[in-house]
Structures are given as structure tokens and as C-alpha cells.
Amino acid sequence: MTEALGRASPGDLKWLDAARTVASPGFNRWLVPPCALAIHLCIGMAYGFSVFWLPLARAIGVSDPVVCTGMTLADALTTTTCDWRVGDLVWTYSIFFVVLGAAAALWGGWLERVGPRRAGVVAACCWCGGMAIGAYGVAVHQLWLIWLGTGLIGGIGLGIGYISPVSTLIKWFPDRRGLATGMAIMGFGGGAMVGSPLADLLMRHFADDSQVGVWQTMLSLAAIYFVFMMAGALGYRVPRAGWAPAGWTSPGAETGVGTGFHVHLRDAHRTPQFWLVWLVLLLNVSASIGIIGIASPMLQEIFGGRLIGADVAFTAFDTDQKAAAAAVGAGFVGLISLFNIGGRPLWSSASDRLGRKATFAIMTALGALLYGFVAPTLTGTSLGLFVVVFCALASMYGGGFATVPAYLADLFGTRYVGAIHGRLLSAWSLAGIIGPLIVSRMRDTALAAGTPRDLVYPSIYQALAALLLTAFIANLMIRPVDKRFHCAEETADTVPAPTTAVSTNQALTRSGRITIVLAICWAAVLVPIAWGIIRTLEKVAVLLD
Structure with missing residues (x-):
């Protein structure tokens, strides 16, 4: 990340360009999966938003819902005196996934042109910004703002964020494409496993006799997710044209691959x-x-x-x-x-x-x-x-x-x-x-x-x-x-490789630094996953008891 930022001034967005994400020789491809997991673990919280429905259904009454007989869905969008029904809130979940598919289809070609770093930054801004708007909607009790922010804008972030890690990892792992996509999409499935219990803990912390603590929780999650997603986006690298893993050769088109x-x-x-x-x-x-x-x-x-x-x-x-x-x-x-x-x-x-x-x-x-x-x-x-x-x-x-x-x-x-x-x-x-x-x-x-x-x-x-x-x-x-x-694939490198000689001591030092960075990056995503698994197993223990 510092390498990319060092090439541009703080106000210059060219550090987001696809050309700036091309990996230098010697880059370790195993640094990329944690970046993909960081993004997918955050947007995967879309699966866990049901943790908010029951508290939001008593956002005004706090202890008991304020029920308004005859309230329509249109009324629910703007009411400030009646609590929402769970059925009104679940529409947010539907908007998520309809917009996810539409956004992925509409902006998939754009992603391939601009590269995964810019796409990851846009995904972070949309997903976390949408959650922040949704949090404001909860605070002022306006359901239409939740639909607009969390559902529509957040859904755009979901779509772009979902496909950018997959596209990047496939290019880095031509020898293990299945493993690569499995690592990325595992994070999306695990997002709720981490986010739901975290949201529950935060709501318990913020709740009191006058509020259920949802808007504060959503805003906190937006801030946490923004840090993780930006770190993942800025850590992205793409391989040079013609790059292949050491010792691997293409199986050839005759195999059907x-x-x-x-x-x-x-x-x-x-x-x-x-x-x-x-x-x-x-x-x-x-x-x-x-x-x-x-x-x-x-x-x-x-x-x-x-x-x-x-x-x-x-x-x-x-x-x-x-x-x-x-x-x-x-x-x-x-x-x-x-x-x-x-x-x-x-x-x-x-x-x-x-x-x-x-x-x-x-x-x-x-x-x-x-x-x-x-x-x-x-x-x-x-x-x-x-x-x-x-x-x-x-x-x-x-x-x-x-x-x-x-x-x-x-x-x-x-x-x-x-x-x-x-x-x-x-x-x-x-x-x-x-x-x-x-x-x-x-x-x-x-x-x-x-x-x-x-x-x-x-x-x-x-x-x-x-x-x-x-x-x-x-x-x-x-x-x-x-x-x-x-169409024939490009086989020649499009970015010239540096020719500076590297001594044995320099190579060993660099290798040691890469090992430390690898450990930190993987720990940053595996520790939350492990915590989510432990919390899930606590629930599973009831079934096995």
C-alpha cells in the first residue's frame, strides 16, 4: 500500500488506477486472499441484518412496540410515532440482494477497466456510507432512509464488493481457481457469523431505558467495516500480464479449461x-x-x-x-x-x-x-x-x-x-x-x-x-x-520489470518482512472468523445437548 501511495500526492486519485495495482516482481500472492476476506467479511453482514429487526420493531416503545392499527407500508415509510413491523423492515433485506445482482451486472465491466482497488474503495464507501445513512434513518425514525441508505446504496456496495475479490483472486491462482474463489466467498458466508454476535454485543452496550441502541451499533459497524474494507482495497495487487505461478504451466485449451x-x-x-x-x-x-x-x-x-x-x-x-x-x-x-x-x-x-x-x-x-x-x-x-x-x-x-x-x-x-x-x-x-x-x-x-x-x-x-x-x-x-x-490472451508483460540487482542479505530481509506482513494480514481476518465460529458453536451446543 505504501508503495502505491508513494507514487502520488495525497490529493491525486491516480493511486487508485489499475496500472498502480500491478504487483512488482517477487510479490507474494498469498497477501491477496486476506484482502479479499476483509471485504467479504464486512459485506457478508447483509446476511445478518435480521439481528436488528426485533429491536427496531420497538425502537419507539423500547420495552414494548407502539402499534398503530391500520398502518400501511406507505405510512410506515415516514411515520415517527408508530413502531415499524418486522415485515416492513424485511424489505431492506430484499432490496439488498436485488440491488446486489443488478449492481454486479451493471458495474462488472467497469471493474475490469478500473481495477480492483478503485472498485474496492467504491464498495467500501457505498456499503459503509449506506449503513451510516441507515443509522441516521433509525435515529430520526424514517424507514425510507433505511431503505435508501442501507438497502439501495449499501446494495450497490454489496454488488461491487462481491465480485472484485473473486475477479482478483482468480487471476492470482490459475493453478487453484477453486481454492481461490472458495477463500473469497467463504468470507461472504461468514460475515453474518462475525457481524451478528458483534452487533448483538454493541446493541446491549448502547441500549438503555430510552433507546434500543440500533443506530449507534450500525454507525459503529460502518466505521469498523470502513477500516477493514479500505485496508483490503488498498492491499489489492493484480499480476503482471503473462505472470504464472512458479513451476506451473497452462494445461491448454484442449483440456476444456x-x-x-x-x-x-x-x-x-x-x-x-x-x-x-x-x-x-x-x-x-x-x-x-x-x-x-x-x-x-x-x-x-x-x-x-x-x-x-x-x-x-x-x-x-x-x-x-x-x-x-x-x-x-x-x-x-x-x-x-x-x-x-x-x-x-x-x-x-x-x-x-x-x-x-x-x-x-x-x-x-x-x-x-x-x-x-x-x-x-x-x-x-x-x-x-x-x-x-x-x-x-x-x-x-x-x-x-x-x-x-x-x-x-x-x-x-x-x-x-x-x-x-x-x-x-x-x-x-x-x-x-x-x-x-x-x-x-x-x-x-x-x-x-x-x-x-x-x-x-x-x-x-x-x-x-x-x-x-x-x-x-x-x-x-x-x-x-x-x-x-x-480472443488471444496477452502473454507479454505490459509493465517493465526493474533490473536492480538484489543481494542475498537484502533478499533474506525482504523475505522476513513478507512473512511478518503475511502473519499480520491473515491474523486480521482469521481472528474475527475464529471468534464468530466460537460464538456459533455456543448456539450449536444447545442442539447437541
């Missing part, structure tokens, strides 16, 4: 491969996101009193039993989140050995089998096996996210992979609507027809299995991109 060429952004969406991968991601996400969203009530409704050692149905729970079962449900959600996170580097790293197509074939086929045949037979039977099945499904949900960028790089090359990945994320936005819609509609219809709560889910599982079976077939249809779309 997209190395040695790239497909231009303007042509990618004209290929059937893009739309087949888009469909696979859409179906894989749709099949899991709806179930994950109701994981806690699903477990409680299926197993009822067995969760708490009582012979009673879910509908007959008293107040204490509801609280005890909810604690077990929270443990189940925590365990699913751990497997969602862990599945990202696990499946994406496996794809480096198995191949991307084979990995998606395994994930979609196994998912269809578990949803279609195994899960329906577990209703009210083995709690342990039920948990194992859904942890496996959660790992493949996360694994699909982590593996798909490497899949795109194989098919289209790395030159425009960030922009292509951004356009592909529109599938995620649509899946965020389709998946929950399928699950909620089928669940509500079954309950309205008088179906017992523990028997509502088998038909839902089979519908989701059908989605994954379709994804399996679509994945089998993917072939290498036709050569008429290929």
Missing part, C-alpha cells in the same frame, strides 16, 4: 454456456435458500417436543417450551451456517481436482437424492440423521456459490471473469425470489388444507429435488465455448 484465451464480455452472454451456468446457479440457489430461511421453524414443527425431551406437539407448546425449542432451532441454524461457510472452500477446492463440471454434477445429483428420497423419510424419525442431511445440503448451497466463478474462468478465461460473474449474479437475485416463494406457497397451501405441520415438508422437498435434477441435466449440457468467440 479456458486458459490461453478469453471470451470478451460483449460475447459471453451470446453463448449457450453462459445461460446454462446461469440456469444451474439459479436452480441450485432456489433449491436451498427457501429452506434455509425457515430452518428453525421447520425443525420445530417436524420434531416438536422431541427437541426438548417432552411428549407434546409443536402446536401445544407452552411459553417455556417455545423458548426452549427456539433455542434448539437457533442451534440448528447456526450449524447450517457453519456448513454453508465450510462447504465453500471444501467443494470449490475439490473442483480443482475433480473439475468444475464433475463437481456440479455431484452436488446437484446428491442434493436431488437427499431432497427427493432421504429427507422425506426422516419426518419425525432420526433427529441426528435429519441434521446431517441438511448440513450436507447447506454445504452444497455454499459450494455452488464458491465454485461457479472458477467454472466461468474455465469457460471464458480470466480477462473479463469479474464482469461475467457480475452478470451471472442476476440468477442469485431471481433465486432469492423463486426459492422462498416455492417454499412459502407450498407450506401455506398445505397448512390451509389442514395438513399436520410435521407432514407439510415432504412434498416441498420433492419439488426442490426436481429443481436440482433439472440443474444436473443443464450442467451435463455444458461444453467448451466455441472457438469463434475466443
